[in-house]
Each structure stands twice: as C-alpha cells, then as structure tokens.
Amino acid sequence: MNSQRWLWPGLIALLVITSLLSISTGPLNISPSTSLRAVISWATNYDLANVAPYEQLVINNVRLPRTLLAMAVGAILAQCGAVMQGLFRNPLADPGIIGVSSGAALGAAICIVMFPTAAEYWVAFSAFLAGLITTLMVYRLATSPTGTSVVLLLLSGVAVASLAGAGIGVLTYMANDMALRDLTLWQMGSIAGAQWQYVILTLVALVVLSWHFNRSAKALNALLLGESEARHLGIDVDKLKFKLILLCALGVGISVAATGIIGFIGLVIPHLVRMVIGPDHKQLLPLSALLGAIILAMADIGARSLVAPSELPVGLVTALLGAPFFIFLLLKQRSKFL
Amino acid sequence: MFKPSQILTRQVISKSLLLSASLLLTFNVSAHEDGHSHEQVQARLVSAGAGVTELVLALDAGDELVAVDSTSILPSSITKIEKLGYHRMLSAEGILALAPTLVLGTDAMGPETTLKVLKSADIKVIQLPTANDRPQLLSNIDEMGKLLDRQPQAKQLKLKLQASLDAIAAKKKQLGGIEKAPKVLFMLLQADRPARVGGEGTAADIIIKLAGGNNIANFSGYKSLSQEGILSLQPDLILISNRSHGQTETSMSHADQAASDAEKVLKAMPLLVHTPAGKNKHIQSIKPQALLGGLGISAIKAADKLASDLIDIKRY
Numbered sequence: 052m053n054s055q056r057w058l059w060p061g062l063i064a065l066l067v068i069t070s071l072l073s074i075s076t077g078p079l080n081i082s083p084s085t086s087l088r089a090v091i092s093w094a095t096n097y098d099l100a101n102v103a104p105y106e107q108l109v110i111n112n113v114r115l116p117r118t119l120l121a122m123a124v125g126a127i128l129a130q131c132g133a134v135m136q137g138l139f140r141n142p143l144a145d146p147g148i149i150g151v152s153s154g155a156a157l158g159a160a161i162c163i164v165m166f167p168t169a170a171e172y173w174v175a176f177s178a179f180l181a182g183l184i185t186t187l188m189v190y191r192l193a194t195s196p197t198g199t200s201v202v203l204l205l206l207s208g209v210a211v212a213s214l215a216g217a218g219i220g221v222l223t224y225m226a227n228d229m230a231l232r233d234l235t236l237w238q239m240g241s242i243a244g245a246q247w248q249y250v251i252l253t254l255v256a257l258v259v260l261s262w263h264f265n266r267s268a269k270a271l272n273a274l275l276l277g278e279s280e281a282r283h284l285g286i287d288v289d290k291l292k293f294k295l296i297l298l299c300a301l302g303v304g305i306s307v308a309a310t311g312i313i314g315f316i317g318l319v320i321p322h323l324v325r326m327v328i329g330p331d332h333k334q335l336l337p338l339s340a341l342l343g344a345i346i347l348a349m350a351d352i353g354a355r356s357l358v359a360p361s362e363l364p365v366g367l368v369t370a371l372l373g374a375p376f377f378i379f380l381l382l383k384q385r386s387k388f389l
Numbered sequence: 390m391f392k393p394s395q396i397l398t399r400q401v402i403s404k405s406l407l408l409s410a411s412l413l414l415t416f417n418v419s420a421h422e423d424g425h426s427h428e429q430v431q432a433r434l435v436s437a438g439a440g441v442t443e444l445v446l447a448l449d450a451g452d453e454l455v456a457v458d459s460t461s462i463l464p465s466s467i468t469k470i471e472k473l474g475y476h477r478m479l480s481a482e483g484i485l486a487l488a489p490t491l492v493l494g495t496d497a498m499g500p501e502t503t504l505k506v507l508k509s510a511d512i513k514v515i516q517l518p519t520a521n522d523r524p525q526l527l528s529n530i531d532e533m534g535k536l537l538d539r540q541p542q543a544k545q546l547k548l549k550l551q552a553s554l555d556a557i558a559a560k561k562k563q564l565g566g567i568e569k570a571p572k573v574l575f576m577l578l579q580a581d582r583p584a585r586v587g588g589e590g591t592a593a594d595i596i597i598k599l600a601g602g603n604n605i606a607n608f609s610g611y612k613s614l615s616q617e618g619i620l621s622l623q624p625d626l627i628l629i630s631n632r633s634h635g636q637t638e639t640s641m642s643h644a645d646q647a648a649s650d651a652e653k654v655l656k657a658m659p660l661l662v663h664t665p666a667g668k669n670k671h672i673q674s675i676k677p678q679a680l681l682g683g684l685g686i687s688a689i690k691a692a693d694k695l696a697s698d699l700i701d702i703k704r705y
Contacts, residue, residue, distance in 0.1 A: 078486035105485065105510045112506045113481050227590070227610050229477075229497065236478055243480055244500050360456065360483025361474035 055328050062341045066122075069348045073118040074110060076352050078359035081106050090115060116245040121351040121365070122344035123253035124242070124306045125316055127260060129343025131299040132317030133324070133335050134264055137271040138295055139201050145318035146303040148208045149296055153215035154185025155307040157222075159237050164222045164230045174237065175249070175308035182307060185211055186300035190293065199292050201278075240311035240366025242351050249309035256305045261340060263298055267291060268332035275330060313366045315373025316343050322380060434537070435484055436461060437476035437494035440682020441517060444530060445493070447546050447686055448539045455487050458494075462678050481506040491536060495519045495683075519683045521595060523554055526684050553689050560696035561601030564703060571625035571702045573602035573695070574666070575675075576614075578629055578654070583613040592680040593628060596688050600695035602626070616660040623664050625702055626671040628695070629654055630680060650674040673698060 074090060075083035089102045089110035128146060135144040146152065158181025162174045189211050193204035219234075226234060270291050273281040281288050306313070320343045321335065328334050347365070350372065354365040434453040436442040442461035445451060456471035457463060458479065463470065471487060473479055476494060481503040484492060492507055492514045507514050515536060520526035527547055534543025564570045575593035576584040587593035588608040597604040605622045606612070629650065651672035654661065661667040673695070679687035 078480070078483045080486070108506065108510050109482055109485060112502075112509070225610070232475060233477060236475065241478070243478065244502050246502055355480065355482070360471050360480060360486055361459070362478075362480045362483060 055334075058327060058338060062338065062345065065345050066341060069345050069352075070118055070122070073121070073348050073352050074114045076356055077109070077114060078355070079106075079109055081109065086110060086114070113245075116247055116250045117242050117351060117355075118348060119250045120245040120253060120309060121242050121348040123250065123257045124310050124313065125320075125343035125345070125347025126340035127253065127257050127302045127306050127343075128313065128316040128347070129320035129339040130260060130264055130336055131302045132343075133321035133332070133339040134267075134271065134295055134299055135317070136321055137274065137330075137332055137335075138292060139205065140275065141201075141205070142322065143318070144205070146299055147212070147314075147317070148205060149300060150185040150189040150208050150211045150215070151182040151300050151303040152307055152312050153212040153219075155179065155182030155304060156238055156312060157181050157185070157215040157218045159311075160219045160222045160234055163233050163237065164226045167230055179304040179308040182304035183300050185215060186296065186304075190296055198289050236364060237311045238366075239364035240313040240369075241362075241364040242310050242347075242354070243362060243364075245309075253305055253309055256302055257340075260298055260302045261337070263294070264336050265333075267295060268336055271295075271332040272330075311364070311366060313347070313369055315369045315377065316347055319373050319377050319380075320346060322377075326380075326384075432491065432537070433487065433489045435473070435487060435489040435492045437473065437479060437492070437498045438519075438682060439678060440520065440685040441493055441495055441533075443678065443682055443685050443687060444533055444546075445537070448530075448533060448537055448542045450537045450539055453537070455489060456484070458498075460681055462681075479503045485510055485512070491515065493517070493533070493536065520685065521683050523551075523684070526550070550686070550689060553693055557599060557601075557689070557693050557696050560693075560700055561599075563700055564601040564696070567601075567603050569703075570601055570603045571699050572605045572623065572665075573597045573626045573628060573699070574605055574619065574622060574624035575628040575630070576619070576654075577611060578657075583615055584619070584658070585611040586614045586619070587611055592683070592688070593630075593675070595684060596675070596679060596692045596695060597628070599684075599688075599692040600699060602695060602699050616658045619658075620660050620663055625665045626673065626695075626698060627654070627661070627664070627666040628673055628675050630675050630677055669702075671698070671702060 071083060071087070075081060075086040081089075085102055085106055089107050092098055092102060092107065093111050093115065131146040132144075135146055135148060136142055138144070139148070155178040159174050159178040161181070162169065162177035166173065189204065189207045190199070192207035192211070193199050195203075223231060223234060270281070270286045273284045273286055274288070274291070276284075278288055303317075321339045324335055324338045324342055328338060347369065350368040351365050354363045354368045357363055357368075432450075432453045433455045434445065434450065435456045436445050436454060437458040437460075439460045439462060442454075442457050442463070445454060446464070451464075451467055454463075454467065454470055456473050458473045458476035460476055473483060477497060477499045479498065479500070484503070484507060489512060492512055494514075494516055496516050496518055498504070498516055504514050504516075513536075515532075517529045517532060518525055520529050527550070530543050530547050530550075534540045534546075575587035575591070575597065577587065577593075578584055586606045587604075588606040588610055589604070590609050591611060594604050594606075605624055606614075648670075651670050654672050655667055655670075666672060675691050675695075676687055679685075679691035682688070
C-alpha cells in the first residue's frame with residue numbers, strides 16, 4: 052500500500068516538527084530560532100550569541116527535559132500497549148491491564164499519605180516498586196503448572212486493579228487535605244516536574260525495551276495465529292509471555308513513576324497504527340513508539356499553553372482527546388467488531 | 390524520474406517543512422511584542438499560599454502582586470492578576486514569563502524543580518515556614534516587612550495582631566479550662582454529602598483551641614459524620630464552613646447572614662435541632678480564608694469571634 056511508504060518519513064518529519072514546537076512554545080516567549088540556538092549551545096557546550104541566560108535556563112531545565120520526557124514516555128507507553136494487545140490478542144488490552152498503573156498509583160498513594168515528609172523524593176520509587184510487585188502478583192495468579200492463561204491473566208488484572216483501587220480509596224479517606232490534593236494531581240499525570248534523571252532513565256528504558264520488543268516481533272506475529280499454533284512453530288510461549296509482561300511492567304512502571312498516570316496513549320496509538328499498516332509487529336512496534344512520542348509531546352504542549360501561566364495535567368489532555376477519539380474509532384470500525 | 394511514492398514523500402516533507410516554517414514565523418512575531426526586561430523599577434510579586442497572600446494584602450503590598458496561586462483569595466478590587474495553579478504544582482515557565490522580582494510562598498510551595506529553575510534565573514524565591522503559632526507568625530510578618538520594604542506596616546500589623554491575640558487569650562481565661570469550655574464541632578459542608586467534621590490537627594482545630602473551645606471531634610483529620618453521629622456528640626456550638634458562598638460577599642448584614650446560615654443547616658440536617666447548639670441556634674459560619682493559611686489574620690479574627698461566642702454561651 053502506498054500509504055505505508057510515507058508513514059516512516061512522514062512520522063519522522065512530524066516528530067522533528069513537534070520537538071521544535073515543543074521547545075519553542077510556553078508561557079515565556081522565546082523565538083524558535085533562539086530556542087534552537089539554545090539547544091545547540093546546550094548540546095555542544097558552545098556559547099552562541101543572542102541567547103539570554105534566562106532563556107538558556109528555561110530551555111535547559113524546563114523545555115528540553117519536558118520534551119524528551121514526554122517523547123520517551125509516549126514511546127514507551129504506546130509500544131507497551133502494542134505488545135500487550137498482541138500478547139493477549141485483545142484490542143482492549145493496555146499497559147494498565149496487567150496491574151502496573153493501579154499498583155503504581157497505590158504505591159504513590161501510600162507514600163503521599165503515610166509518609167508525607169518523604170513524599171517529595173520517594174513517590175516515584177514507591178510507585179515503580181508497587182507497580183512491579185502488582186504485576187508479578189497478577190502474573191503469579193494467572194500461572195498454573197499447565198501454563199499462563201490469558202483469560203486468567205486479564206481477570207486477575209481486573210481483580211488486583213480493583214483491590215488497589217480500594218486501597219487508594221482507604222488512603223484517600225485517611226488523607227488530609229494537602230495529601231488529598233497531591234494524590235489527585237498525581238493520578239492525573241503531568242510532565243511538569245521533568246527532571247534530567249527521569250529523562251535519562253526513561254530514555255535508557257526506551258532503548259532497552261525497543262530492542263527487546265523488536266526481537267520478539269516475529270514471535271508476537273506468530274502468536275496472532277493462536278497460542279498452540281505458535282507453540283508448533285517452536286516458540287516458547289510461556290517464556291515469551293513472562294519476558295514481555297516483565298518488560299512492559301518495567302517500562303510502564305518507570306513511566307508512571309516519572310510522570311504519574313497518563314491514560315489512553317497505550318490504548319489508542321497502536322490501534323491508529325494498525326489501521327494503516329495492519330498487524331505486523333515488525334512495523335507496528337516502532338511506528339507506535341514514534342506516534343506515541345509525537346502525540347504525548349503535542350498533548351504536553353497543549354497542557355502548558357492552554358491555561359498559562361498555570362498548567363493542566365497532561366493526563367487530562369490525553370484522556371480528553373483520547374476518549375472521544377477512541378469512541379469515534381469504534382463507531383467507524385463497528386462493522387469489524389460485529 | 391521519480392517514482393510516485395517518492396514524489397509523495399517529498400510532498401509530505403516539503404509540506405510539513407512549510408507548516409513548521411509558518412509556525413515558527415508566528416511565534417517569532419509574538420516573541421517581539423512582549424519584550425522581556427529584568428530592570429523593572431516596580432516590584433513584581435508572586436505570592437503562593439493563602440496565608441502569605443493575606444499578609445501581603447495586610448501589609449499594603451497588594452498593588453505589587455502580579456500573580457497568586459489558586460488557594461489565595463483576593464478582594465474584588467484586585468482584578469488584573471494572573472492565577473497560577475495549586476501552590477504545590479507551580480509551573481516554572483509560567484512564573485518566569487511574569488518576570489517577577491520576588492516569589493513568596495510557604496514551605497509547601499513547590500515542586501522543588503520549579504523553585505530550582507526560578508532561583509537559577511536569579512529570581513528571589515522565599516519560603517516562609519507555615520505559621521501555626523504566635524512566634525512564627527510574628528517572625529513571618531517581620532520577614533515579609535523587610536522583603537516587601539514595608540517595615541512600618543509590618544510593625545503596625547504585628548501590634549494589631551498581638552493585641553487581638555492578647556484579647557483572645559483574655560477571653561480564653563474567662564472561659565476557664567478546656568473541661569469547662571463549651572463543646573465545639575466544626576463541619577465542612579458539601580452539597581448532598583455527609584458533613585466532614587474537623588478533628589485534631591485541622592485548621593479548624595487550631596482556631597477552636599486558640600479560642601479556648603473544646604473540640605469534641607477527638608480524631609485526627611477530617612472525617613465524614615452522619616447526623617446521628619453529630620447528635621451523639623451533643624455540641625454546644627457548631628462552626629460551619631460552606632465552600633459555595635465563601636468568596637462572594639453578600640449584601641446581608643453579618644447577623645442576618647449568620648441567622649440564615651443557621652437556618653439552612655438546620656433545614657438540611659433537622660436532627661441537629663436536638664443538640665444544644667441547634668436548640669439555641671449557636672451555629673456560626675467561618676470564612677474559608679480562615680481555614681487555609683495556618684495561623685493568620687483571618688484565623689485570628691475567626692478565633693476572636695469564636696471566643697466571644699463561647700463566652701456568651703457560658704453565660705446561659
């Protein structure tokens with residue numbers, strides 16, 4: 052198909068435009084050329100003329116880490132979404148389904164409500180740890196000597212997620228006003244607190260995940276035929292499942308720790324890509340990553356410009372855009388599901 | 390010769406380049422309109438935290454404010470001012486864009502990354518400890534007087550507040566001991582939901598204790614209580630805060646307002662008629678400002694009024 056050929060260059064061009072936009076938009080007026088010069092002087096450590104110190108500062112400490120973090124997290128979430136949907140052969144699967152997001156939210160809530168003085172520094176770690184533990188729990192629940200059942204995995208995911216939800220409810224009830232406010236904001240997800248250590252962490256995670264996912268693309272394709280068919284093709288399905296679920300848990304856990312919960316990227320993006328290129332994971336995974344990076348960075352641009360000088364949590368923007376769009380997709384594709 | 394697909398690719402790329410170029414142009418134009426200068430003569434103040442903003446206004450520095458956070462409450466006379474988000478989720482760039490000379494807040498102000506960016510942009514960022522007692526409040530006022538160059542006003546404000554605090558202390562003495570003091574209950578009212586009662590450690594608790602009242606909610610934090618639960622506590626006086634009418638001053642007189650508040654509460658929660666507070670219509674409303682900024686001007690005012698009310702009740 053013709054449309055597939057322009058997809059790669061088109062998305063890469065769009066990624067470049069988005070990053071340019073992202074580093075040159077904000078409540079502070081810095082012209083794109085100045086922004087670009089500031090980025091270059093940051094990267095090369097070479098002092099270019101005509102960049103005011105405060106402009107350089109905003110680029111270095113606010114816009115650049117934000118842009119990179121949004122893109123890395125968008126790419127991770129979209130890719131993990133695509134892997135989950137492939138693994139479970141279920142179009143509704145998203146990274147939240149194995150319990151990472153809800154577990155991480157519980158971890159963050161525990162930290163915010165019970166240890167408010169440590170909250171500033173430990174929320175991310177606590178979220179990551181709890182996300183990982185929850186996923187392993189879900190996985191254990193679904194695994195019996197005969198293997199890992201997909202249906203059981205989905206159901207355990209639902210059960211553990213509602214348990215975590217109840218835990219968050221209890222904590223919300225116990226919380227004082229300030230913790231309550233923090234908790235709510237955290238659950239809406241935001242890239243505002245982008246720090247370089249998170250940027251580096253998520254970028255490393257992105258590279259590692261992409262490499263592993265890419266290596267599993269063929270196996271994921273085989274799995275589309277059905278589990279026993281994949282086994283007949285010589286794929287160790289249970290090992291594959293464990294590996295991919297663990298990787299997704301790590302990826303989503305790190306993302307959630309860095310930004311809070313950002314919904315709909317993992318669910319919608321792979322669908323969008325699949326509509327154009329079909330279900331081949333060799334293409335689907337990297338293209339999802341690319342589109343996820345673009346969309347989340349754009350959502351973040353919206354989050355910080357719409358109500359400036361204040362800003363919206365980006366999770367709200369993705370949900371506000373993502374949910375209606377998803378409904379639109381469903382209506383358009385309804386015949387396929389019937 | 391190009392293949393059709395290549396032409397398509399080129400078209401997409403050139404179109405997106407054109408789009409980005411036009412976007413860049415529009416931003417360039419807007420960048421020049423709003424020149425950024427750091428040599429302002431007039432102080433430009435950003436205040437985050439209800440208590441801090443209240444003190445800024447009391448020190449007569451309201452005209453220097455360029456932005457406040459979402460918890461701050463401003464008089465209707467100050468209109469042209471930016472509203473930042475919640476004071477724990479401030480946006481670094483949003484504040485930088487306002488070119489402030491001073492960012493003033495409590496130790497709850499954040500996040501840390503934002504403050505770091507502001508500081509490294511040579512903007513003075515001052516975090517005052519939240520005042521929960523008299524010495525801290527007075528030292529905060531001193532500090533702010535210096536920062537805002539309003540020492541005489543700070544001195545006066547301190548005298549005034551010290552006098553009020555002394556007056557409250559005197560009234561508290563009249564009440565004599567916590568055991569003899571009337572039982573007070575604070576309810577945060579929310580439409581169609583059970584009232585939330587303020588226990589130990591809440592802002593309402595600070596006010597009740599300051600006024601010498603006995604807060605009968607002996608749990609920590611805010612908890613939902615049913616009418617029956619409130620009835621079992623038998624409060625002598627009920628304090629209410631209603632978020633809905635908090636920020637708009639009505640034309641009603643104070644007494645009328647209080648009477649209508651009491652009626653509204655009794656209408657919504659008829660069981661409360663059977664408490665001493667309900668029987669005697671000892672239901673007082675408290676401004677939301679008083680509950681937001683720790684021990685501050687509104688909280689002291691509220692405590693003073695409460696202390697008087699408590700004395701009145703004791704005379705029955």
